[in-house]
Amino acid sequence: MTANLSETLTLLLIEDDDGDAFLVEELLKEAEAPPRIFWAKSLQEAKAKLNPKIQCVLVDLSLPDADRLEALEEVLALAPHAAVLVLTGLRDAHMGVAAVQAGAQDYLIKGDTDARLLARAIRYAMERKRADLAQLRLVQAELTAKENARLESALLPDALLRTDAIEHVTRYLPGSGGTLAGDFFDTVQTPDGAVHVVVGDVCGHGPDEAALGVALRIAWRTLVLAGQTGDTLLRTLDALLRAERKAPEIFTTLCMATITADLSHAMMRVVGHPPPVLVREGVVEVVHDTPSGPPLGIFADAEWAVIDVPLGEEWSMMLYTDGLIEATVGERDELLGVDGLLDLVREHGGIDLDRLITHVGTLSDDLAVVLVRRRRA
Incomplete structure (x- = not known):
């Protein structure tokens, strides 16, 4: 069945395993509007490809130059405006929860993901990121308004x-x-x-x-x-x-x-x-x-x-x-x-x-x- 990924987007896949990367690409080809995918085999390679046009990042938690949450933290710092999903082969729910607590929008277990689930996870991650950024802008606007009011009263x-x-x-x-x-x-x-x-x-x-x-x-x-x-x-x-x-x-x-x-x-x-x-x-x-x-x-x-x-x-x-x-x-x-x-x-x-x-x-x-x-x- 065709995956329901209705929004065309630019995606960066950070995965050192050729087979897992190929599987993700094949699953995303079934989406209604297949995303444009960039692939990086390491965190260092990903740094060169991350730019403001990247809307979503899928990152493996086991990379040759970064392990577990270290890789996630680097990605979050490099792409603060992108939705981030964690891919892990470890059947460890605690690690996935920790990743979300650290700032990822969601996590997926390799081997337990089909085209529909992957497309839905990306779509939901994008929506969560939009909501997070909107909330951040609201908080920043409130802080700015309070600071302006304080300065204005002194001016x-x-x-x-x-x-x-x-x-x-x-x-x-x-x-x-x-x-x-x-x-x-x-x-x-x-x-x-x-x-x-x-x-x-x-x-x-x-x-x-x-x-x-x-x-x-x-x-x-x-x-x-x-x-x-x-x-x-x-x-x-x-x-x-x-x-x-x-x-x-x-x-x-x-x-x-x-x-x-x-x-x-x-x-x-x-x-x-x-x-x-x-x-x-x-x-x-x-x-x-x-x-x-x-x-x-x-x-x-x-x-x-x-x-x-x-x-x-x-x-x-x-x-x-x-x-x-x-x-x-x-x-x-x-x-x-x-x-x-x-x-x-x-x-x-x-x-x-x-x-x-x-x-x-x-x-x-x-x-x-x-x-x-x-x-x-």
């Missing part, structure tokens, strides 16, 4: 504000890849009444960049609370970045503002970062066309010019990372850009973060936004 803290005269709104969205990046923000009001705001972006994606963003954000808050501002603060962050980064090409852009206690004035430094958007008396504009200076981590002797920004009695200011202006919009999936961002703010009659984000399409990078608005008296 995106609660503002330290004592005044009710400021409306403070933040938003954070991960990029389309789902990998947490190094975007961070913070807001702190110091005892003198001044309000300090920062939005930063560590280049790159992944846990290392996110952890570096956490370190920079905490350092910024600590320095501000200790009374450090301006270039002294930036040089300290630059030194920290150079000490903590994993590679010399990693840099950080940021924008920080110090708003006076009477909320009528701001001193800003745009450190290689996209320009903030300011709305004053109905006029929508960027704070400054050119940055104050280069990103952190580029030049050891960098200096950053101060941007003096009169705010007046009624204003809104938005600091953001480049994930916002690099997002796509419209049917043609064009980049939003700074000009497009200004047009959206004008279209909405002011800065409304929820409406703004609704109009943004696919995010290629993380998006972090801080909106600071003076409340009407």
